[in-house]
Amino acid sequence: MQTNSVPAGPAIPNALSLIYFPYTISFKDTAASPAIRFQIEQYLGKLSQVYDRITDVRVTVQIPHKRSGIRFFHINIQLDLPGKRLAVSREPEIKEERTDIYTAISSAFHKIVRQVEDFRSLHQRGRVRVPNRPLAF
Numbered sequence: 001m002q003t004n005s006v007p008a009g010p011a012i013p014n015a016l017s018l019i020y021f022p023y024t025i026s027f028k029d030t031a032a033s034p035a036i037r038f039q040i041e042q043y044l045g046k047l048s049q050v051y052d053r054i055t056d057v058r059v060t061v062q063i064p065h066k067r068s069g070i071r072f073f074h075i076n077i078q079l080d081l082p083g084k085r086l087a088v089s090r091e092p093e094i095k096e097e098r099t100d101i102y103t104a105i106s107s108a109f110h111k112i113v114r115q116v117e118d119f120r121s122l123h124q125r126g127r128v129r130v131p132n133r134p135l136a137f
Contacts, residue, residue, distance in 0.1 A: 018045030023057040030063040039102060043109040047079075051116045056080040061101070073101045075108040079116065086115045 025040055027033070040059050048054065062074035076089040088111045 019048050020052075021048065021054040021057060023059070026058070026060045028060060028062040030061065036061060036101060036105070039105055043105065047109065047113060047116070050113055051081070051120050053082055054079060054116075055082065061105075063101075073104040075104050077108055077112045079112055081116070081119060084119060086112060086119065088112045088115070 019041065023044055025037055027036075040061075044057060044059075047057070057080070058076075058078045060074070060076040062076070063071055064074065074089075077087065078089075079086045088108050
């Protein structure tokens with residue numbers, strides 16, 4: 001199994017102003033791709049708008065093998081919040097959304113955003129609510 005770990009930090013100059021937390025993007029069984037890294041950084045920037053207390057994020061992209069001539073992508077996201085670790089890690093099924101890496105990344109980030117929003121709403125009960133910021137993915 002080949003692992004390519006991309007050092008933390010933005011590949012684009014403006015991403016630093018959007019992403020305030022440390023993060024790591026790793027590629028397993030595939031070469032690191034600047035285009036995929038760029039898209040992940042865009043989602044990380046949007047994620048920083050959802051909740052401002054994220055302490056660390058690890059994203060792993062894995063392309064293990066072809067099944068029935070189709071490539072399936074594993075996108076794993078592990079996100080640390082104060083007192084809580086959230087994770088999206090699903091084995092791909094035979095669905096069209098998993099055969100396109102950009103769609104798989106989008107789907108994984110939608111799921112982690114829902115988990116962060118649920119966590120945020122649980123911790124805001126009894127306090128003054130902060131209006132939800134709309135996200136466009």
